[in-house]
Amino acid sequence: xxxxxxxxxxxxxxxxxxxxxxxxxxxxxxxxxxxxxxxxxxxxxxxxxxxxxxxxxxxxxxxxxxxxxxxxxxxxxxxxxxxxxxxxxxxxxxxxxxxxxxxxxxxxxxxxxxxxxxxxxxxxxxxxxxxxxxxxxxxxxxxxxxxxxxxxxxxxxxxxxxxxxxxxxxxxxxxxxxxxxxxxxxxxxxxxxxxxxxxxxxxxxxxxxxxxxxxxxxxxxxxxxxxxxxxxxxxxxxxxxxxxxxxxxxxxxxxxxxxxxxxxxxxxxxxxxxxxxxxxxxxxxxxxxxxxxxxxxxxxxxxxxxxxxxxxxxxxxxxxxxxxxxxxxxxxxxxxxxxxxxxxxxxxxxxxxxxxxxxxxxxxxxxxxxxxxxxxxxxxxxxxxxxxxxxxxxxxxxxxxxxxxxxxxxxxxxxxxxxxxxxxxxxxxxxxxxxxxxxxxxxxxxxxxxxxxxxxxxxxxxxxxxxxxxxxxxxxxxxxxxxxxxxxxxxxxxxxxxxxxxxxxxxxxxxxxxxxxxxxxxxxxxxxxxxxxxxxxxxxxxxxxxxxxxxxxxxxxxxxxxxxxxxxxxxxxxxxxxxxxxxxxxxxxxxxxxxxxxxxxxxxxxxxxx
Amino acid sequence: xxxxxxxxxxxxxxxxxxxxxxxxxxxxxxxxxxxxxxxxxxxxxxxxxxxxxxxxxxxxxxxxxxxxxxxxxxxxxxxxxxxxxxxxxxxxxxxxxxxxxxxxxxxxxxxxxxxxxxxxxxxxxxxxx
Numbered sequence: 001x002x003x004x005x006x007x008x009x010x011x012x013x014x015x016x017x018x019x020x021x022x023x024x025x026x027x028x029x030x031x032x033x034x035x036x037x038x039x040x041x042x043x044x045x046x047x048x049x050x051x052x053x054x055x056x057x058x059x060x061x062x063x064x065x066x067x068x069x070x071x072x073x074x075x076x077x078x079x080x081x082x083x084x085x086x087x088x089x090x091x092x093x094x095x096x097x098x099x100x101x102x103x104x105x106x107x108x109x110x111x112x113x114x115x116x117x118x119x120x121x122x123x124x125x126x127x128x129x130x131x132x133x134x135x136x137x138x139x140x141x142x143x144x145x146x147x148x149x150x151x152x153x154x155x156x157x158x159x160x161x162x163x164x165x166x167x168x169x170x171x172x173x174x175x176x177x178x179x180x181x182x183x184x185x186x187x188x189x190x191x192x193x194x195x196x197x198x199x200x201x202x203x204x205x206x207x208x209x210x211x212x213x214x215x216x217x218x219x220x221x222x223x224x225x226x227x228x229x230x231x232x233x234x235x236x237x238x239x240x241x242x243x244x245x246x247x248x249x250x251x252x253x254x255x256x257x258x259x260x261x262x263x264x265x266x267x268x269x270x271x272x273x274x275x276x277x278x279x280x281x282x283x284x285x286x287x288x289x290x291x292x293x294x295x296x297x298x299x300x301x302x303x304x305x306x307x308x309x310x311x312x313x314x315x316x317x318x319x320x321x322x323x324x325x326x327x328x329x330x331x332x333x334x335x336x337x338x339x340x341x342x343x344x345x346x347x348x349x350x351x352x353x354x355x356x357x358x359x360x361x362x363x364x365x366x367x368x369x370x371x372x373x374x375x376x377x378x379x380x381x382x383x384x385x386x387x388x389x390x391x392x393x394x395x396x397x398x399x400x401x402x403x404x405x406x407x408x409x410x411x412x413x414x415x416x417x418x419x420x421x422x423x424x425x426x427x428x429x430x431x432x433x434x435x436x437x438x439x440x441x442x443x444x445x446x447x448x449x450x451x452x453x454x455x456x457x458x459x460x461x462x463x464x465x466x467x468x469x470x471x472x473x474x475x476x477x478x479x480x481x482x483x484x485x486x487x488x489x490x491x492x493x494x495x496x497x498x499x500x501x502x503x504x505x506x507x508x509x510x511x512x513x514x515x516x517x518x519x520x521x522x523x524x525x526x527x528x529x530x531x532x533x534x535x536x537x538x539x540x541x542x543x544x545x546x547x548x549x550x551x552x553x554x555x556x557x558x559x560x561x562x563x564x565x566x567x568x569x570x571x572x573x574x575x576x577x578x579x580x581x582x583x584x585x586x587x588x589x590x591x592x593x594x595x596x597x598x599x600x601x602x603x604x605x606x607x608x609x610x
Numbered sequence: 611x612x613x614x615x616x617x618x619x620x621x622x623x624x625x626x627x628x629x630x631x632x633x634x635x636x637x638x639x640x641x642x643x644x645x646x647x648x649x650x651x652x653x654x655x656x657x658x659x660x661x662x663x664x665x666x667x668x669x670x671x672x673x674x675x676x677x678x679x680x681x682x683x684x685x686x687x688x689x690x691x692x693x694x695x696x697x698x699x700x701x702x703x704x705x706x707x708x709x710x711x712x713x714x715x716x717x718x719x720x721x722x723x724x725x726x727x728x729x730x731x732x733x734x735x736x737x738x739x
Contacts, residue, residue: 019734020631021697053734058699109724112702112731117684123735130645130682130692131734141619142626150616212649219647220680251648267613274616372686 010048012089013067019054022061027051030062030076037085047089053113060100074100116389117371122352124360125173125336126376128221134255137262140223146268148339152231153276156342158188161235165338167346169358174203174294174331175406175435176511177357177424183328186318187236190326199322200233200241200280201303201329205287205294207246208407209458210366211438214332216374217362218245218252221336222259226282228335230268231342233280236328241282242303246289256284291408291462295510296329298464309466310510331436333362353379357423361434365391367441368398377422384418387441398443402526406435408455408462409515411522412448431522433515447544448527449534453481455519459512470513473504477520485545489535494524543609546594550610553577553598555584557606568598568607630675632696638675640719643692647681653688654706661708662691665715674719687730693718704730 016022016031031049038047057063060074071094073084080098087093112118123129132139140146152161166181192198202225206214218225229241245253260282263269271279285303292298293308300322302308321327337359341349350358357379363386366372370392377386383403387393394400402412411432413420420426424434442451460474477500480493501517508514524531533539540548558564558579568585569577576592579585585606587598599607614622632641644650644659655678662676682690687704693714694700701724703714710728717723724732 019699021699053736054699109726109729110731112733113736115731118735130679132679133677134680138622138626139630141622142630146619150619216647216681371684373684374681
């Protein structure tokens, strides 16, 4: 990411392999020797030494790759280093005798970090994924776990921690994108009534359809969230934390509880942590699965044991949160970034990403995509890179149509915007939001009106009912969408939908209602022709809306290719197909219930849908 | 256990690195990590874990470290496992079945030869930046 490192550009990058095999061959000693020589020649401002994961050429280790140029030094020995640094990095003459050119037929299988799915990912929040046993705190510690906490508790003041987080540019990963350091400062500076406590909350109430970022982090690396919360607690002056996780995540909850217990045993939670006089503990609160409880004020009510309903803001939780006390609420992924920022510095973190959005974002890539999975990418990457390179494109050679980001609060981004670099601002410009990281890919067979109806039905179901605009407004919008998909849409429905959307956005009490119209607004904005086809021609261009389809049988194909196989008639539950074996078949339109079974079972493509 | 000090933290770090990293002359000659997030388990990771345990029990093998970990990211190719033989790069295997685990154990874990047909890639992800 050198080109994006605005503060500093290094002439040369030295990548020292820190895979297990290379480390046991002494790659850390090589790194130290390199750094020593670089310092000696005063090249520190020009040459950067970094460690990398295993790149698969272990038998040639310790390895050093020099960029630019991709020069590969192999089987390095400590005695080679002074000569190498002087010749190559000072005088610019690569040392041929230490080089290695991988043969054409490199290895029998691909190098993992060269595989498209992994190549463009940058792991910060997911740094330990697949590498540690989440139920063993020692394995977390072995990968530098709780080192950031030790630093924060013994070497840093709360103000210094906040300064570091502010400098990093980290913004809330739950969707809102509020600057994390600023939020911490508000909580730090807020006075608790009667000199009472302050609280820390981790929001793990992940509810967007198709989103599983938080679940994966909690399952794979629970300690990094706990460590982040501990550091946050020290920064804002809290002594009690709550981890709010939905009960649909039993594995995450069980691993979290094990992790908390182990941290307590080691004295990393409890009184006087690391002998620093700092006390903190965390309690897991299980959410009952109401989507609205992901909204912070509803979440607060739920933790307090009340009905999970939102309340107006201000006052913001930073001022008056849990039981009226100043409360710092951040999402799972936000907390997972904290220890890395403390370990490596805010400046490092802010060197990744775009002008306004720093660091990385975890997305769950789902829908019509070849590589379904969890990806962590630097901010500023384009949708095209995520969908085509990392995601491996659309299955079955189908055409990409749109991608839905931000869940029910987000919007659908069309094909024309596929080169959009992803950050908080660019997504909101096109009518969507970053959201918590759900990314649902859609292909040509997706009906955008149906998608809008799906999300509206979801928010309508999940609306808590406290405020009228959300309770009644989303219901009205859902009814209009339903009638459009049933071929009963009216000419004025589009403007009615837009009016309703605007009123709900302006008047709903909480984020759920305010953002609920987004899927409808963006689909109207980018796919108006599809709405019009439904309303005016009573046709669904993607043939998804059943009521609008007409099924017919091409008698020629049926007879000549299929020889009247009779499969459609046998499968028709409405007795709507006439015909016998070896005869052409025919659908009686009056009887047809448009279930599409005949279309699915015909092996000869004789059944047509329009 | 008494409260951890900074020194203890460093000691645990070094000690665990020694036991979990597979190196020549260490306690284990190979490490098998089955990726067991909710996604992996749903795709059948428990069966794969049990199959490895059964093979090791049948063959009375105790110098192979069998452990589990979270989601490796590529949910659509699960169940997945990572095999790391002492002195060699880790290899990720995808779309595992009980039959495949037998072959992988025989050829790769015991014999050191990668089962190319079932392998996704060799090496590890870039985790440092």
